[in-house]
Amino acid sequence: MNLQVYVSEILDDIRSNGISALKKYSQQFDNYKGPFELEEKEWNIDDEILQEDKNIIDRIIKRLENYHSKQIKEDITYTNEYGSMYGLIKRPINRIGIYVPGGRPLPSSLLMVAIPAKIAGVKDMIITSSPKNGKINPYILYIAKKLNIKEVYKIGGIQAIGAMAYGIGMKKVDKIFGPGNQYVNEAKRQVFGDVGIDSLAGPSEICLIADETANKEYVLNDLLSQLEHGLESKSFLLTTSKQLYDYCDKNRIERYLFDTLDECAEKANEIAPEHLEIITREPEKIVPLIQNAGAVYLGEYTPVPAADYFLGVNHVLPTGKAARFSSVLNVSDFMKEMTIAKISKEELLTERYLGIRMAEIEGMNQHKKSMEVRK
Structure with a gap:
């Protein structure tokens, strides 16, 4: 079954x-x-x-x-x-x-x-x-x-x-x-x-963009941290450093070696990870290139586990490429929004021709009459 x-x-x-x-x-x-x-x-x-x-x-x-x-x-x-x-x-x-x-x-x-x-x-x-x-x-x-x-x-x-x-x-x-x-x-x-x-959460994911300035121990341990969640969890290293690429040659870490950080960012957007760490010389400069990520953590002192537990940011994030269209859990997820309107007589009588014609186009005669009947 x-x-x-x-x-x-x-x-x-x-x-x-x-x-x-x-x-x-x-x-x-x-x-x-x-x-x-x-x-x-x-x-x-x-x-x-x-x-x-x-x-x-x-x-x-x-x-x-x-x-x-x-x-x-x-x-x-x-x-x-x-x-x-x-x-x-x-x-x-x-x-x-x-x-x-x-x-x-x-x-x-x-x-x-x-x-x-x-x-x-x-x-x-x-x-x-x-x-x-x-x-x-x-x-x-x-x-x-x-x-x-x-x-x-x-x-x-x-x-x-x-x-x-x-x-x-x-x-x-x-x-x-x-x-x-x-x-x-x-x-x-x-x-x-x-x-x-709220969402349909999948296995945990981490993607890490790093250059030659990144501390290799920090990078490796961050990549391994999310694999602790289970066998289906995913870990990606996107780097311009061959030394770092070689150092992180560990089971279940998917590694990509690029010539530029721009290429790293492009790949990160394709992955659309739950967590994205950026450990480079100037991580803030990479942020404008990022379009798809549940959360972005900058610098070598912002590891994902710190965000998971105590930083104060939310750790309920989109997974499985859902960061292309979904957002981190936030206060608005617990609220509903309602439109409110109070239209003056002058506006309705002046502008109702717009609605009347659309009702005619859609064949909604009672909609049309609702607007026409008002004097």
Whole structure:
């Protein structure tokens, strides 16, 4: 059975049979039989985390809040020569679901989603995550408490996506965020329309442009860092240095040797990587040449892992060449934009001939009458 059919059958079962199907798949995939929503006593995890770790998380939260708070944009309204008002107004999404993988818990991913959501004004956030030995990772719960997320559910995998999308065992969400494996990705793809989704994340990628000035140890370790995510992760070196090219001759690192940095940039745009590091004599001069990348990190002291964890920039990025048309997760992903207009009588009567003729072209007679009937 192929992946699409497999996931579809599970989602259909959950939608049709509700909580009984959810319990069945939780027992099958998570080896869990208990209640889904976290009980009050399970929030008592303070003794499970070192105070030093709490301080680190608190500091990272402040850095993320500082960066993302700069992304808030005001509503736009203006008045034209007729005295009519036009604009674009923004509202936060009402309720979001955050999927946090439970196999290898990723508290940093929860931070990257929940903080811009909070800054956008989302009031209602929930977390779903696979329980391990019946429990949710304490770091995930500590972050949830810090960010005032009150609903956490011990559900993972396809069944978690179905539960959030269809409102099984919980109130339905409006949009789902968070990374997952191929089953979670496919489930998100299939529930799109019932709910919104952030993206379909693929294997992690790093592309690194470097010249002869780059520290070879820095370059090699940065290239290897993203391969740690899994066997499907990708690592590209684009360089003008034969010495560096030879030094990075390691398994799974794809190397390209070019005559100029302009050629390196051209190849980077073709790859459209999730992460792009530029370690050259003057990295800022390469930036105008870059069109396709999820994130760009400049200089030898801006490694991808620093951005993954503590710089404050978001690490939820487009993968699989999606940087050609997609963007880094940001505050606007948690908001909706609505046009607003209040047209004066003078403008409608003066300019309606434009709409009347377009209605005639399209054969929409009632559209035409709606504009013509006004006096």
